[in-house]
Amino acid sequence: MPQGHSLADHTPINLDELKDKTFIGYKEDFIFQQMNEKFLKEAGIAPRYVCRVDEPPAIASLVRAGLGAALFECLKGTSCS
Numbered sequence: 001m002p003q004g005h006s007l008a009d010h011t012p013i014n015l016d017e018l019k020d021k022t023f024i025g026y027k028e029d030f031i032f033q034q035m036n037e038k039f040l041k042e043a044g045i046a047p048r049y050v051c052r053v054d055e056p057p058a059i060a061s062l063v064r065a066g067l068g069a070a071l072f073e074c075l076k077g078t079s080c081s
Helices: 029-042 054-066
Strands: 022-026 047-052
Touching: 022 029, 022 054, 047 054
Parallel strands: 022 047
Antiparallel strands: none
């Protein structure tokens, strides 16, 4: 979630809190997107995607810009904020 969003400081975020949010995702054929889709479906969430990209930094930039939420891994030692 972008800084300033009501969920930005929640750790962890309950998936129920994301069910009405818009999402940024990877392109449909990416394995990570397929994993995210399965994860969200199992949680009962049908995400509404506003943008799909092929690079993790693009997802982070779009989330920071406030366009939507995203599921992606923030690797230890990197900045995801």
